[in-house]
Amino acid sequence: MSDRIYIFDTTLRDGEQSPGATMNAGEKIRLARQLERLGVDVIEAGFPAASTGDQEAVAEIAAAVKDCQVAGLCRAVKEDMDKAWEAVKHAAQPRLHTFLATSDIHMKYKLDKTRDQVLEIAHEAVTYAGSLCPSVEFSAEDASRSDPAFLVQVVQTAIDAGAKVINIPDTVGYAQPQEYAELIDYLLTNVKESERAIFSVHCHNDLGLGVANTLAACKAGARQAEVTLSGIGERAGNAALEELVMALNVRKGFYNLETGINTEQIYPSCRLLSMIIGQPIPPYKPIIGGNAFAHESGIHQAGMLKNRETYEIMTPASIGKAGSDIVIGKHSGRHALNQKLEELGYRLTRDQLTQVSEVVKSLADKKKKLYMEDVEAIVLEEVYRIPDKFKLIYLSSISGNMAIPTAAMKMEVLGEEKQLSDFGVGAIDAVFNTIDRLVQRNPTLLRYSVSAITGGADAQGEVTVKLEENSVTSVGRAADPDVIVASAKAYINALNRLAKKETDPKAEQSRNIP
Ligand SMILES: CC(=O)SCCNC(=O)CCNC(=O)[C@H](O)C(C)(C)COP(=O)(O)OP(=O)(O)OC[C@H]1O[C@@H](n2cnc3c(N)ncnc32)[C@H](O)[C@@H]1OP(=O)(O)O
Ligand SMILES: CC(C)C(=O)C(=O)O
Ligand SMILES: [Mg+2]
Numbered sequence: 001m002s003d004r005i006y007i008f009d010t011t012l013r014d015g016e017q018s019p020g021a022t023m024n025a026g027e028k029i030r031l032a033r034q035l036e037r038l039g040v041d042v043i044e045a046g047f048p049a050a051s052t053g054d055q056e057a058v059a060e061i062a063a064a065v066k067d068c069q070v071a072g073l074c075r076a077v078k079e080d081m082d083k084a085w086e087a088v089k090h091a092a093q094p095r096l097h098t099f100l101a102t103s104d105i106h107m108k109y110k111l112d113k114t115r116d117q118v119l120e121i122a123h124e125a126v127t128y129a130g131s132l133c134p135s136v137e138f139s140a141e142d143a144s145r146s147d148p149a150f151l152v153q154v155v156q157t158a159i160d161a162g163a164k165v166i167n168i169p170d171t172v173g174y175a176q177p178q179e180y181a182e183l184i185d186y187l188l189t190n191v192k193e194s195e196r197a198i199f200s201v202h203c204h205n206d207l208g209l210g211v212a213n214t215l216a217a218c219k220a221g222a223r224q225a226e227v228t229l230s231g232i233g234e235r236a237g238n239a240a241l242e243e244l245v246m247a248l249n250v251r252k253g254f255y256n257l258e259t260g261i262n263t264e265q266i267y268p269s270c271r272l273l274s275m276i277i278g279q280p281i282p283p284y285k286p287i288i289g290g291n292a293f294a295h296e297s298g299i300h301q302a303g304m305l306k307n308r309e310t311y312e313i314m315t316p317a318s319i320g321k322a323g324s325d326i327v328i329g330k331h332s333g334r335h336a337l338n339q340k341l342e343e344l345g346y347r348l349t350r351d352q353l354t355q356v357s358e359v360v361k362s363l364a365d366k367k368k369k370l371y372m373e374d375v376e377a378i379v380l381e382e383v384y385r386i387p388d389k390f391k392l393i394y395l396s397s398i399s400g401n402m403a404i405p406t407a408a409m410k411m412e413v414l415g416e417e418k419q420l421s422d423f424g425v426g427a428i429d430a431v432f433n434t435i436d437r438l439v440q441r442n443p444t445l446l447r448y449s450v451s452a453i454t455g456g457a458d459a460q461g462e463v464t465v466k467l468e469e470n471s472v473t474s475v476g477r478a479a480d481p482d483v484i485v486a487s488a489k490a491y492i493n494a495l496n497r498l499a500k501k502e503t504d505p506k507a508e509q510s511r512n513i514p
Contacts, residue, residue, distance in 0.1 A: 005248065005259050006224040007241065008200065009035050010044040011273060012061070013073055014238050015228040021277045025057040032061040034272050035068070035229075038265040040241075042069040042095060044226075048087040049080040055087045062091035069135065071095035076125035085132040096129040099139035099167075102146040102154050115150055119157050126161035137165035139202065144168070144175040148183060152190045159197050165224060166197045170213055173206025173236060177216035184220040200224035203239045205231060210239035215247055218257055229273045230281065230288065242266045242287040242319065250314050264320040292316075293324040298333025301326050305335050328375055330364035333357075337375070344376060352383045367451060373464050377477035380497060389414055389499045390439050390492050397484045399427035407434040409488070431488045439495055443469040450483055463490040467498060474498045 012028050012035075015021060023031065028045070035043050043065060048055040062070045070091040072084035076098050088094040100111075100122050107113050113121070122138065129136040138158035143151055155166050168187065170180060184201070188194045201217040201224070203210040214225050231240030245261045252258075270288045274281050283290040293316040295301050303310035308324065316324055326336045334353050337360065341348060348356065359378045364370050393410040407430040408421035420438050424430030428448075436442055447466035461483035466475050476494025480486035 001221060002223065003257050004223065005218055005257050006041040006198065006200075007039075007245070007259050007261055008042040008044065008071070008202075008224050008226045009038075009040040009228065009241060010202075010226050010238065011035070011228040011232065011241075013044040013046050014202075014226075014233040015273075016046070017234040018232040018237060018277075020279065021232055023276055025053065025060055027276045028057045029060055029064055031269075031272060031276060032065055032070075034265070034269050036065050037262070038269045039260045039262040040068055041260060042071055042224075044071045044073060044097060045088070047073045048083040049074055049077075055083055058084075058087035059090065062088045062094065066092050069093040069095045071097045071137065073097045073099065074129075076100040076121050078128060081125070081129050081132065085129075088133070093135070094133050095135040095137060095165075096133040097137040097139065097167075098125045098129050099141050099169075100125065100154075101141035101171075102151055103142035104147065105145065106142045115153075119153060122154055123157050123161045126158050126163045130162035135165075136163050137167055137200070138163040139167035139169055139200075141169060142171040144170040144180060144183065145172065148186055151183075152187060155187055155191050155194075155197075159191065159193070163197055165200050167200040167202050167224070167226065168217075168222070169202035169226075170204055170210075171202075173204035173210065175203070175209070175213050177209060177212045180213045181216040181220035184217045184222050188221045198223050200226060202226035204234065205236040205238060208236075210237070211243045211247065214239040214244055215255070218248075219255060230270050230285070232273070232277070240286075242270060246287050246314060246319065249318075263318050267320040287319055288321075293321065294327045295324065295336075296327045296329045297331040298336060301336030301339075302333055305339055328360065328364075328370050328372065330361055332360070332364075340372060340375065341379065344372065346376075346379055348379070348383060355382050367462065369451070371449070371464065373447065373449075373466060373475045374477060377464065377475050377493075380475070381477075388492075388496045390435075390495050392485075392488055392492055393417065395431065395485055395488050397427050397431060399430075405430040407431040407488075409434045409438060411435070411438045411492070413439055427484050428487045431484060432491055435488065435491055435495070441469065441495065441498075443467040443495070443498060446473065448487075450487070461486045463487045465490045465494050467491075467494045469498055472498060472501050474501065 032043055045058040045061040046054045048058045058072050070088050072088040074080035074084040084096055107118055126136055126138050140154050199222045201214050201222045203213040225244055227241040227244055228238040229241050231237040245259050248255050248257050267288055281288050295304050300311045328340055334357050337357050338353055356379050359382055360375055391412040396408045399405040405424050405427045410419040418438050420434055422434040422437055424433050446468050450461055450463045462479040463486040464477045474494045474497035476490045478486050478489030478493055
């Protein structure tokens with residue numbers, strides 16, 4: 001038996017059955033081209049009988065794609081098959097995929113057909129599809145809940161009628177890995193000349209076992225896996241392409257199976273899908289999630305810095321993603337903190353590092369997300385504390401939908417008290433404009449972020465600003481229950497740091513502050 005697993009991607013068909021994942025024809029073509037680049041063997045482009053739009057989209061994909069088969073799904077109904085064939089017939093490698101349910105519950109309640117009738121319909125459908133298209137796939141819908149002995153009869157009928165691929169779907173995600181592997185093995189053993197067809201699996205994720213079932217079935221002899229990008233699909237979705245492929249890659253010694261997937265196109269493909277359907281990739285998603293290569297705990301980070309294989313079983317580059325990320329948070333240790341600070345150009349002594357680490361941890365206890373700017377501000381505050389040239393004395397601010405946002409401020413500027421008022425498009429803008437005029441500077445605001453350190457309406461607001469003037473940047477940070485006051489203090493804090501860099505450029509250079 002070959003060790004090649006054919007990847008049948010159904011993102012554009014079963015994936016589109018995911019609520020909210022509808023794509024227009026242009027988007028489907030873009031994604032189909034990306035799937036071709038990814039190296040899938042078959043693209044199931046849609047269900048042409050569903051609508052004229054779907055039929056046209058499938059036809060356009062069939063015309064656009066050259067390097068893989070393009071399949072159209074159809075019920076075991078002549079009109080559906082005609083529509084599907086019309087759509088895929090111009091593909092370089094067309095495939096008709098027809099299906100019919102074989103479980104007692106589906107046959108009785110959904111189709112209202114007996115077993116004998118289902119055998120007859122399956123025979124007629126595959127024969128008719130084969131008269132149109134050289135490559136026919138037959139799916140026994142709800143196979144995993146079908147009587148295995150009857151399933152042997154159905155599969156035998158479909159192969160005898162000319163089906164080249166036999167799909168055994170776990171339509172409702174009911175199967176368990178070992179049981180499903182045993183079903184595949186049972187069919188391969190009991191269907192006569194089973195080697196005339198490629199056995200395929202199509203697993204849903206209702207119990208979170210889509211990928212596990214697919215892997216178990218491949219180990220048992222299935223050679224086509226039906227999957228979707230990011231695992232999107234009907235209800236809880238399908239087995240995820242990226243998880244299946246990377247499991248086969250990372251555990252090659254265990255499975256001894258190969259795919260034709262260019263794994264470096266995995267992340268770009270999933271990103272494209274996410275952009276098209278407007279659904280962000282959850283950070284905790286295996287392989288492609290934002291956290292999949294992020295390390296937050298000190299022990300993990302220290303291990304990673306010594307040898308990344310201590311906590312990573314694959315590289316981000318292998319799936320086409322930028323490097324691993326060390327995230328500074330409350331679980332971070334000094335190794336990781338030092339590494340991140342060195343990347344920013346800071347060289348701290350051991351004592352300084354301990355001092356900064358303590359403040360970072362206490363801030364992380366209060367704040368949901370720590371930015372590197374926060375950490376940098378702590379370093380500047382704790383290690384390179386500087387005398388202030390500019391100080392806030394008082395601030396009064398007017399805003400609202402019936403007022404021109406105005407700030408009136410008094411500041412100490414180079415030892416001299418000054419006061420002024422100015423306007424802005426909003427309260428914060430008015431404050432920053434007033435400060436600029438008081439200190440007679442005009443920096444560019446590169447970043448402004450505000451977050452609540454504590455909970456409730458009386459939360460401490462913490463503001464971080466990043467300024468740039470004459471190619472020099474600086475970060476300022478301040479907290480206050482009033483976010484307008486916190487903003488003013490953070491802005492003044494950043495201005496003080498800019499001023500310090502001007503008066504002591506050598507010191508700043510040696511620290512290489514970005
Ligand atoms: C497991 C899967 O993912 S299957 C694929 C699911 N995808 C889709 O359903 C694609 C979108 N579907 C559609 O646009 C529509 O359902 C259509 C155009 C296919 C059919 O629409 P309608 O004619 O209005 O039928 P409706 O959807 O209400 O009911 C389905 C009919 O198909 C029958 N049917 C279901 N599966 C099959 C099959 N594989 N072969 C033959 N008939 C089938 C049902 O028994 C039912 O027949 P009935 O009208 O005699 O009761
Ligand atoms: C049409 C078939 C293959 C299907 O999507 C399923 O059974 O889940
Ligand atoms: Mg399905």
